[in-house]
Amino acid sequence: MKYQSKLDLRETEIAIKKTKDFFENTLADALDLTRVSAPIFVRGGKGINDDLAGNERIVSFDALDVENERIEIVQSLAKWKRMALKRYGFSQGEGLYTDMNAIRRDETLDNLHSLYVDQWDWEKVISRKQRNVKVLRTTVERIYEVIKRTESFLAKHYPVLGTILPEKVNFISSQELEDSYPELSQKEREDKIAERFGAVFITQIGHELRSGQKHDARSPDYDDWNLNGDLILWYPPLHRAIEMTSMGIRVDEKSLLEQLKLAGQENRIQLEYHQALLNKELPYTIGGGIGQSRLCMFLLRKIHIGEVQVSVWNEETIEECRKRNIHLL
Numbered sequence: 001m002k003y004q005s006k007l008d009l010r011e012t013e014i015a016i017k018k019t020k021d022f023f024e025n026t027l028a029d030a031l032d033l034t035r036v037s038a039p040i041f042v043r044g045g046k047g048i049n050d051d052l053a054g055n056e057r058i059v060s061f062d063a064l065d066v067e068n069e070r071i072e073i074v075q076s077l078a079k080w081k082r083m084a085l086k087r088y089g090f091s092q093g094e095g096l097y098t099d100m101n102a103i104r105r106d107e108t109l110d111n112l113h114s115l116y117v118d119q120w121d122w123e124k125v126i127s128r129k130q131r132n133v134k135v136l137r138t139t140v141e142r143i144y145e146v147i148k149r150t151e152s153f154l155a156k157h158y159p160v161l162g163t164i165l166p167e168k169v170n171f172i173s174s175q176e177l178e179d180s181y182p183e184l185s186q187k188e189r190e191d192k193i194a195e196r197f198g199a200v201f202i203t204q205i206g207h208e209l210r211s212g213q214k215h216d217a218r219s220p221d222y223d224d225w226n227l228n229g230d231l232i233l234w235y236p237p238l239h240r241a242i243e244m245t246s247m248g249i250r251v252d253e254k255s256l257l258e259q260l261k262l263a264g265q266e267n268r269i270q271l272e273y274h275q276a277l278l279n280k281e282l283p284y285t286i287g288g289g290i291g292q293s294r295l296c297m298f299l300l301r302k303i304h305i306g307e308v309q310v311s312v313w314n315e316e317t318i319e320e321c322r323k324r325n326i327h328l329l
Contacts, residue, residue: 002325006160006301009327015158016308019296023150024097024120027290030142031095033122036084038077038098044070046272048079059103073103076289078222079273081123082250082282090283095124100289109317111238111304112294116311123287131249131284133203136227137171139286140201143245144169144231147295154299161301164236166198173204174215186215187241194234194241203229205246206259220259221268223248237303244295247288253278304328 007015027033042048044060059073074080077100084096100121107113126135148165155163172180172193181189193200206218206225218225228248232241251259256277260266268274276282296308304321306313306328313321313328321328 003303004325005307005327007158009329011158012300012302012307012329015154015300016296018157019150019154019299020292022153023146023295026146026149027120027122027143028097030146031097031122031124031139032093033095033097033124034090036088036096036098038100038121039074039080040101041071041073042080044072048083048273056104056106059105074100075102075104076100076119077121078219078250078287078289081121081287082222082285083273083276085123085125085283085285086281090125092125092127092283095122095285095287097122099292109314112242112297114293114305114309114311116309118292118309119289120292121287121289123285125283126249126286128252128284130286131224131227131252133227135286136203136229136249137201140171140229140231140247141169143247143290144199144201147244147299150295151299161299164198165233169199169201169231170197171201171203174202174207175204175209177202177215178209178211178213182211186213189215190232190241190243194232198234199231201229201231203227205229207262220251220263220265221256221274222250224251224255225259226255233298235298237301242294242298243291244298245288245290247286249286250284251277252284253280 028035056075058075060070063071077098081096090096098121100119102117104115104117107115151163151165155161177189177193181192184192202215204226205215205228206223208214230243231245233244235242256274260268293305293309297305300308302308304326307326310329
């Protein structure tokens with residue numbers, strides 16, 4: 001049976017706008033965030049760009065009127081936001097959010113992955129004492145409640161979409177998850193736990209597990225691997241888990257040095273960003289990124305991310321979508 005979208009193309013475009021407007025306004029209220037402008041590119045060699053898992057090739061270029069410097073398309077704004085909080089004079093309990101647009105040239109294209117990445121990047125100032133699990137969990141629960149409120153809002157405008165999210169989000173550490181399903185791969189574990197609970201936040205991502213493997217790779221210089229995690233939602237139309245946000249309490253001076261050593265990347269210490277952090281010139285923060293297209297795809301019950309964003313696809317993807325009645329934007 002061919003796939004049939006619950007909304008046609010024009011309805012979809014209108015619904016995308018409704019989704020984004022409602023979600024970001026509700027998120028800003030829930031976390032006390034102010035919207036700010038953000039860069040599409042930054043100077044290379046400063047330690048400001050996000051290295052993600054460390055193996056993705058950054059898109060970069062030179063510019064006619066900026067001599068002797070390499071300019072890099074951002075991969076996320078994890079570090080830039082922390083510097084912006086200081087520059088703009090944000091106080092404890094206040095934060096910012098922004099639209100982040102990136103190019104991920106090394107993505108393997110499928111239903112959830114595109115060359116184009118759009119997300120709400122957010123960051124909030126906390127105190128040193130607030131660098132704890134309780135603050136992390138409370139923040140996750142607030143974000144999940146915003147997602148649920150957005151789902152209910154859309155269901156009122158488009159009853160055909162309905163609601164599928166459970167009442168609450170569950171929490172499990174990456175080690176507990178491995179202990180529960182030692183025979184499964186990382187992605188298989190995520191599918192298993194997400195199908196069981198509907199919504200789950202997997203904590204402590206970055207360290208090696210007792211098996212010697214990592215649940216997932218994390219750059220060593222933004223999230224504290226003991227105070228971070230991924231929000232995973234079960235998505236029945238695809239019968240699989242979808243990662244909706246990666247977030248966490250950011251490194252302090254101690255955890256930065258520890259994680260750089262574990263990653264074998266102590267050479268980064270001399271970079272501008274890392275020096276500012278080690279010299280205690282930056283605030284302690286919590287932050288993350290929430291996928292805009294993924295959220296729209298989930299809430300509008302689509303089965304391909306190309307139904308809610310415009311990107312470039314290979315011929316195989318285009319033909320497969322045509323056969324399955326999937327209308328790419």
